[in-house]
Amino acid sequence: MALWAQLGQAAQDAALKWREPAVRAVSRLIPADVLWFVDTKGPVFALTFDDGPSPDTTPGLLEVLARHRAKATFFLVGERVQAHPELVAAITAGGHEIANHLMRDERSAFVPADQFRRDLARVTELLTPYGPVTWFRPGSGVFTPRMLRTAADQHLRAVLGTLVAGNQGGPGDARIAADLTVGVRPGSIVVLHEGSRKRNGVIATTDELLGTLAGRGLSAVTVKELAALDCGS
Template structure:
């Protein structure tokens, strides 16, 4: 299946009360907005196409970028910010951050922020694969970063299950939700169509996609 819902809204709220540390899972708001986020970019194919889709829908998003991909494709980062979106820290490599030694984690976090800072203030980070420890959160806080996970998570795989992702997300998104989608590889090309379908459907409910900073601000 292309769709995997990691946390639905009630579960995310419950986890936010019992999981340690200052982690943003959702926002308490009655405004008809949700945060749309993309992990694992930038990518020469998916990132420009996502920007086209977001522009057509007048939507905003936060792109959690991988440092080594930023270094490989710096020309893709400027347009993200120029279109009114936000860039955030997703560490240096597409890997499970919780398995990275503490010293390396701190270096990777700092290096990714260094690569992104020319494009704007970096406020947020998301650990690879969504797992974290209190020590990781402290290291991030020392660097002025707050962790963002999400209320709903989905990943395109290039298989037939991709067609069900937008419909599965549509019924679960609420004001204040944080939605996590994934780009960054050729197999995830379907995220472009998923995003277009999802934003079209959510417009019928009056829900608008915004950045994480706008959602919390």
């Protein structure tokens, strides 16, 4: 039984190891101006968080990031920005980047075109007093050409990622960091989710992830910092 368990875990690790390069390969075939990863040999990756800010998760994440001397990009939801402006200020005070994740935690592809345009502009307006806004990430990571054109008109570029995970408050959360570290490599963009009490396990996930990757010589940076290292830029 132990042997079969070891073989099963080895197969799972192999699949996780190839997940990231598979996403890179597929993204190259999609004719759209979306940042999925960066071609770089520098020992860095971009760490990003969706769906904040929230008093249940954001302060803990900022403490962990400070302790590891890591930087991140927070893709923030407009309604939560309005509810917790002090947390947005804390994010930027910590040297982190803020980005647009639309007005509500919903699937952006289902939002009517006029509303999407208004919501995108409104969230940028809410965030700009705290710092420059360059990036947006559609809700649920699904985009359309129309959405990308609207974003470009507002001088925003879409950012997705090569490795995505979400804490849900269940036993599976304990393996998130280990599963991610198998695939992270220079230029990866990692997507984690915060924004609610159910997701407060993201704090421990981030702590474990950063500690393990530091042991491999990899540091977390903002999307802006990673994009500046793109060999094609």
